[in-house]
Amino acid sequence: MAHVDKAVKQYLSQYTDPMVPDLAQITGQWDHVLIVPVCDEHPDFMRQLMSHHGHELVLLIVVVNRPQKHPRSTDWQLSNHTLVCQWQAAAELLVSISDEVTLLSTVDGFDVLLVDHNLLPYEDHKGVGLARKVAADMALKLVVTGHIKTPWIFSTDADVILPAGYFQVPEQIGGDDLACSLRFQHISTDPQLLALQDAYDFKMYYYQQGIRFIGSAYNYIPLGSTLIIHAEAYAKIRGFPVRSGGEDFYLLNKVAKLGGVFQPEQPVVEINVRMSERVPFGTGPAIRKIRADIEQGQLPLYYHPRIFVILKKWRNQLLDYYHQQQLPVADEGLNECWDMETVLVKAMGQTNSEQRWQQFIHEWLDAFKLLKSVHFLRGRYPSLDRESLLMEPGYALVTGGERSQ
Incomplete structure (x- = not known):
């Protein structure tokens, strides 16, 4: 970033999360940066996530985390540890940045800035919001120092397949747009799961159409897995809110007050249907509730x-x-x-x-x-x-x- 905005300087000096280390040891340069919070994921998830992007120079910032008091926290600690060990073993080169952060080159064809917070579980009310903030704060630092060529922070989740053309979306974004909310499609080989997900997707799209009908500019669907935000806008709104869910909603709510949220028809992000327990609310818990309601005879x-x-x-x-x-x-x-x-x-x-x-x-x-x-x-x-x-x-x-x- 040739010129560093005043808000960016202020954010980096006053609002960066304390867990973000000095990144001066990083010497590489990448075209794009992608942030991914990870909890209880299979080590092979990145092959699916990046299956359409083998030729692109992307740095993934992966924050391995778990909630402190969740009944499955201990189980997730073990699966997280397995992922960290396998990735470190598979990497061609490891550069230690701090006690918790390691630059892995390469894992499944991509460089990974691995943030291992597995031994330091997050407070339950901070959760995925803290993971995204830590990753995005690090991404912002690397954009400012020129290690990332494009000034956009790409955000997604581990259950996603990123489509071809994903990293070229900012080329379509107009001058007033500060973020992007991509279209998505849920996929599964289980017809029952798909039916449950369809009921929730219908609710999200219907609400979006309702807000559009009202005439409001807040007519996007806020999903952390389909979000792209300009680095300067990220700093101006003081980053992801540190909360266990809804961090995408509150972040885009602030962005939309500063500028537009671009919503292209293409490309479409594919998301695997899962009944996740990792967050207290959101898509995973929603379809679990829909299933429970249907079993009790209550239609969505x-x-x-x-x-x-x-x-x-x-x-x-x-x-x-x-x-x-x-x-x-x-x-x-x-x-x-x-x-x-x-x-x-x-x-x-x-x-x-x-x-x-x-x-x-x-x-x-x-x-x-x-x-x-x-x-x-x-x-x-x-x-x-x-x-x-x-x-x-x-x-x-x-x-x-x-x-x-």
């Missing part, structure tokens, strides 16, 4: 489309407030829920242009508040099973007649 439920219709009108009236100076009507309780009169009056006193007002509403009614508002309205409009949802007239309006997938 989806938000009533009326919720998105109400939110669209409410948001539009918030945008018009700069001229109308009138609280939204027919708000179904949202004004009181968010104490909108206080919020709007205070904001008006600090706003001197319509453009700034539009930006204020965009930043205030963010992905988090939209989700909370949906959940609030769910109390008035109960969720529907899939068949009932598809029969509801509002569904076609919200989705534009497209299948939520």
